Amino acid sequence: xxxxxxxxxxxFLNHRPNIMKxxxxxxxxxxxxxxxxxxxxxxxxxxxxxxERTKDASHGDFASNVAMALAKPxxxxxxSIAEAIVKHLPASDLVDKVEIAGPGFINIxxxxxxxxxxxxxxxxxxxxFGHGNQGNGQRVMLEFVSANPTGPLHVGHGRSxxxxxxxxxxxxxxxxxxxxxxxxxxxxxxxxxxxxxIWLRYLAHCGEVFTFPSNGYKGDYVVGMxxxxxxxxxxxxxxxAAQLFQDLxxxxxxxxxTGDKEAHIDAIIAGGKxxxxxxxxxxxxxxxxxxxxxxxxxxxxxxxHIDEWFSxxxxxxxxxxxxxxxxxxxxxxxxxxxxxxxxxxxxxxxxKDRVVVRSNGTHTYFASDLAYHAxxxxxxxxxxxxxxxxxxxxxxxxxxxxxxxxxxxxARLNIxxxxxxxxxxxxxRVQMSTRSGSxxxxxxLREEVGNDAARxxxxxxxxxxxxxxxxxxxxxxTNENPVYYIQYAHARVCSVMRQLGEKGLKHxxxxxxxxxxxxxxxxxxxxxxxxxxxxxxxxxxxxxHEPHIIANYLRDFANDFHVYYNAHRFLDVPEALRHARIxxxxxxxxxxxxxxxxxxxxxxxxx
RNA sequence: GUCUCGGUAGCUCAGCUGGAUAGAGCAAUCCCCUCCUAAGGGAUAGGUCGCAGGUUCGAAUCCUGCCCGGGACGCCA
Numbered sequence: 001x002x003x004x005x006x007x008x009x010x011x012f013l014n015h016r017p018n019i020m021k022x023x024x025x026x027x028x029x030x031x032x033x034x035x036x037x038x039x040x041x042x043x044x045x046x047x048x049x050x051x052e053r054t055k056d057a058s059h060g061d062f063a064s065n066v067a068m069a070l071a072k073p074x075x076x077x078x079x080s081i082a083e084a085i086v087k088h089l090p091a092s093d094l095v096d097k098v099e100i101a102g103p104g105f106i107n108i109x110x111x112x113x114x115x116x117x118x119x120x121x122x123x124x125x126x127x128x129f130g131h132g133n134q135g136n137g138q139r140v141m142l143e144f145v146s147a148n149p150t151g152p153l154h155v156g157h158g159r160s161x162x163x164x165x166x167x168x169x170x171x172x173x174x175x176x177x178x179x180x181x182x183x184x185x186x187x188x189x190x191x192x193x194x195x196x197x198i199w200l201r202y203l204a205h206c207g208e209v210f211t212f213p214s215n216g217y218k219g220d221y222v223v224g225m226x227x228x229x230x231x232x233x234x235x236x237x238x239x240x241a242a243q244l245f246q247d248l249x250x251x252x253x254x255x256x257x258t259g260d261k262e263a264h265i266d267a268i269i270a271g272g273k274x275x276x277x278x279x280x281x282x283x284x285x286x287x288x289x290x291x292x293x294x295x296x297x298x299x300x301x302x303x304x305h306i307d308e309w310f311s312x313x314x315x316x317x318x319x320x321x322x323x324x325x326x327x328x329x330x331x332x333x334x335x336x337x338x339x340x341x342x343x344x345x346x347x348x349x350x351x352k353d354r355v356v357v358r359s360n361g362t363h364t365y366f367a368s369d370l371a372y373h374a375x376x377x378x379x380x381x382x383x384x385x386x387x388x389x390x391x392x393x394x395x396x397x398x399x400x401x402x403x404x405x406x407x408x409x410x411a412r413l414n415i416x417x418x419x420x421x422x423x424x425x426x427x428x429r430v431q432m433s434t435r436s437g438s439x440x441x442x443x444x445l446r447e448e449v450g451n452d453a454a455r456x457x458x459x460x461x462x463x464x465x466x467x468x469x470x471x472x473x474x475x476x477x478t479n480e481n482p483v484y485y486i487q488y489a490h491a492r493v494c495s496v497m498r499q500l501g502e503k504g505l506k507h508x509x510x511x512x513x514x515x516x517x518x519x520x521x522x523x524x525x526x527x528x529x530x531x532x533x534x535x536x537x538x539x540x541x542x543x544x545h546e547p548h549i550i551a552n553y554l555r556d557f558a559n560d561f562h563v564y565y566n567a568h569r570f571l572d573v574p575e576a577l578r579h580a581r582i583x584x585x586x587x588x589x590x591x592x593x594x595x596x597x598x599x600x601x602x603x604x605x606x607x
Numbered sequence: 608g609u610c611u612c613g614g615u616a617g618c619u620c621a622g623c624u625g626g627a628u629a630g631a632g633c634a635a636u637c638c639c640c641u642c643c644u645a646a647g648g649g650a651u652a653g654g655u656c657g658c659a660g661g662u663u664c665g666a667a668u669c670c671u672g673c674c675c676g677g678g679a680c681g682c683c684a
Contacts, residue, residue: 071664351609496643498643502643
């Protein structure tokens with residue numbers, strides 16, 4: 001509560017109407033209002049006037065199509081509407097001139113002073129430049145990855161992690177109060193299977209001989225945990241394999257296609273619990289802790305921050321689960337069939353009804369997921385964003401159904417799906433198999449290509465789109481690699497600043513600001529435009545949940561800088577011009593750094 | 608079968624929620640370091656925006672139907 005109030009105050013103080021696009025929009029809106037009043041048009045003024053950056057400089061800086069859009073409701077010619085709007089435009093020191101062009105576009109040219117002023121703004125605001133207040137302090141719950149703690153994160157999780165972390169940063173920059181969370185499935189059957197897997201590897205380590213179950217966790221990390229267990233307890237947990245495997249249901253057999261892997265592993269778990277008693281739970285807990293510690297360490301190395309690790313088990317202890325089921329019951333959406341309790345999801349456009357309590361009395365994962373979502377609502381978030389792997393796409397409808405059935409506002413819930421990343425080594429697709437445990441872990445990927453490249457590549461594309469992740473490209477130190485391309489632009493500015501010092505020159509920022517009007521080269525104008533666009537880019541990325549927009553922007557922006565660098569010199573020019581140009585490139589460096597920071601990529605001073 | 612994401616230059620992708628002449632990077636051809644990092648830049652060439660209808664002043668973008676690919680659909684977790 002206090003925190004929320006605090007962040008609201010901060011965001012209020014931080015609020016500056018520094019988005020050029022919005023300033024111009026306001027002018028048009030005022031013109032519409034004034035015209036509307038004067039001519040009694042009884043026009044409904046749209047909240048958001050459509051305005052866009054022009055592609056072509058001969059169309060000015062901004063263009064609006066309002067005149068064309070209003071042609072129909074007003075039954076007037078677009079061009080005459082445009083003329084009326086232009087006539088009513090309030091005086092502004094931003095605008096140089098306004099033209100009507102083509103079928104009725106209103107083209108707006110900014111004053112060069114206005115364009116130059118962005119440099120001062122960037123220098124004054126520093127790492128806050130680009131931040132806005134679109135979120136107005138709204139509290140946002142952002143849950144992502146939430147992989148079962150049964151093994152190390154793999155490259156698929158990496159994309160969710162990078163995306164979630166970037167989105168959290170971007171939304172924070174846009175004035176949202178973002179809370180990141182990882183839901184830890186530490187209560188289910190999978191955890192028992194992990195415990196059993198560790199125990200079996202431990203037995204093997206003790207010298208017992210048996211066939212490892214097909215449904216157990218086969219990764220090397222399990223063996224490591226078994227060895228650690230042995231080191232701690234010696235042979236205290238040892239049980240003769242012959243005794244354990246006696247009279248068990250057959251495991252599934254590839255050759256004969258007979259047997260039941262689920263029944264087989266369940267029997268092993270039951271046998272383990274019988275023999276070990278409390279010690280089984282102890283194995284389980286050390287297993288969860290070891291895996292979770294590994295995941296936390298992985299995230300930390302990857303620059304991904306999680307505010308809260310939310311334990312599924314805590315829901316069970318708190319009775320939240322029962323409350324959830326009661327809640328559905330009370331609202332009349334539960335019924336009994338085949339000994340199980342079903343949720344009538346079909347009442348809410350889901351394909352079929354879903355089980356919440358199995359016939360054996362245990363709750364399904366869906367049930368605890370609902371309890372978890374109830375908790376999210378009860379904690380009072382304005383927006384709840386779930387980032388799921390695309391393989392969970394089937395859960396969207398039932399989750400929304402469940403939330404609605406519990407009586408919560410579904411409109412506040414936003415489920416985003418992240419597609420898998422397909423790894424390539426050049427042209428070669430990297431084969432992965434979860435079954436055999438031979439998947440590439442996130443850690444391996446980070447070690448191979450580095451954190452910067454990994455973070456950037458993961459968020460280069462829209463999240464619901466397939467991503468081809470080329471390891472060779474991510475490692476290459478050439479202009480094909482967008483990460484290096486952008487970082488190089490940053491390093492180049494730093495290098496110029498070093499040269500400045502080496503030549504015994506002093507930079508004077510105040511003089512630079514005074515002389516900004518001397519920045520008239522086309523490459524400089526292009527950079528000024530790009531700088532003033534940055535806050536708009538953040539706004540778009542935050543509102544659409546699309547950090548890739550920033551990645552694309554930075555690429556283009558770095559290009560603008562490299563062009564400038566090649567065409568002009570900064571140090572060997574008259575002093576006044578030098579100060580102005582240095583101010584410009586410091587602003588460029590600042591924006592590169594700010595943008596990279598949002599994506600979790602470093603901005604090196606030297607390469 | 609149902610749902611979902613995609614199909615834009617030879618390749619990988621942008622395209623700002625309907626705008627003006629379709630945009631980058633790679634690959635191809637040619638060019639630019641006596642100069643702050645060539646990890647850079649310039650030029651040329653490259654297109655039936657999957658196909659067919661529809662909506663309108665205007666469609667790569669929205670709607671419908673097909674075609675082709677990726678993925679998802681359990682009393683699994």
